[in-house]
Amino acid sequence: AQKVTQAQTEISVVEKEDVTLDCVYETRDTTYYLFWYKQPPSGELVFLIRRNSFDEQNEISGRYSWNFQKSTSSFNFTITASQVVDSAVYFCALSEVPSGAGSYQLTFGKGTKLSVIP
Amino acid sequence: NAGVTQTPKFQVLKTGQSMTLQCAQDMNHEYMSWYRQDPGMGLRLIHYSVGAGITDQGEVPNGYNVSRSTTEDFPLRLLSAAPSQTSVYFCASSYSTPGEQYFGPGTRLTVT
Numbered sequence: 023a024q025k026v027t028q029a030q031t032e033i034s035v036v037e038k039e040d041v042t043l044d045c046v047y048e049t050r051d052t053t054y055y056l057f058w059y060k061q062p063p064s065g066e067l068v069f070l071i072r073r074n075s076f077d078e079q080n081e082i083s084g085r086y087s088w089n090f091q092k093s094t095s096s097f098n099f100t101i102t103a104s105q106v107v108d109s110a111v112y113f114c115a116l117s118e119v120p121s122g123a124g125s126y127q128l129t130f131g132k133g134t135k136l137s138v139i140p
Numbered sequence: 141n142a143g144v145t146q147t148p149k150f151q152v153l154k155t156g157q158s159m160t161l162q163c164a165q166d167m168n169h170e171y172m173s174w175y176r177q178d179p180g181m182g183l184r185l186i187h188y189s190v191g192a193g194i195t196d197q198g199e200v201p202n203g204y205n206v207s208r209s210t211t212e213d214f215p216l217r218l219l220s221a222a223p224s225q226t227s228v229y230f231c232a233s234s235y236s237t238p239g240e241q242y243f244g245p246g247t248r249l250t251v252t
Binding site for chain 2: 057067068117131132
């Protein structure tokens with residue numbers, strides 16, 4: 023069974039600090055997909071990134087970067103020079119290739135609440 | 141495009157009542173799903189559909205029914221509401237799986 027662990031329940035940082043959100047996953051598959059979603063205080067869920075298990079290249083998008091390490095089953099998310107608008111709950115999620123006639127299902131971690139203090 | 145829409149935004153039910161949460165998308169996505177979000181639990185998959193006429197159970201399907209008669213709509217029915225079903229419900233759709241899922245704004249349901 024697939025599992026996603028976000029050990030950090032809540033994190034507070036002062037604006038302009040860098041912060042890393044941890045995500046550790048468990049899967050028996052060799053092919054799988056990892057995601058990060060953001061949920062700001064307004065409540066909607068916003069897609070941030072998707073990676074497949076064969077692409078271990080780190081990704082950078084503006085102040086956001088993701089570090090995928092298969093050796094440690096981790097897919098960590100770093101925000102550089104954090105801003106108040108980054109305050110949100112961030113979810114890591116995992117999807118395995120379905121067996122038989124099944125379909126991909128997303129398993130979410132419990133989320134990390136990030137508070138950026140001005 | 142309106143994206144994924146959900147109605148109602150808020151709902152209060154008494155134990156034993158039934159109701160339907162509506163979800164619609166105008167992006168011609170084949171894959172649709174329902175999640176519930178509870179404090180400290182993340183999102184958990186209730187039911188999903190890979191196309192009109194095809195549905196399947198997720199992680200927490202008990203007490204809920206779904207149907208998919210059209211590509212656009214994917215209603216979630218609560219058969220007999222229980223306090224344990226107090227939650228925020230999100231509908232999502234995607235063009236393919238495991239693609240980027242587009243989420244609706246959510247329905248906050250309270251069962252008393």
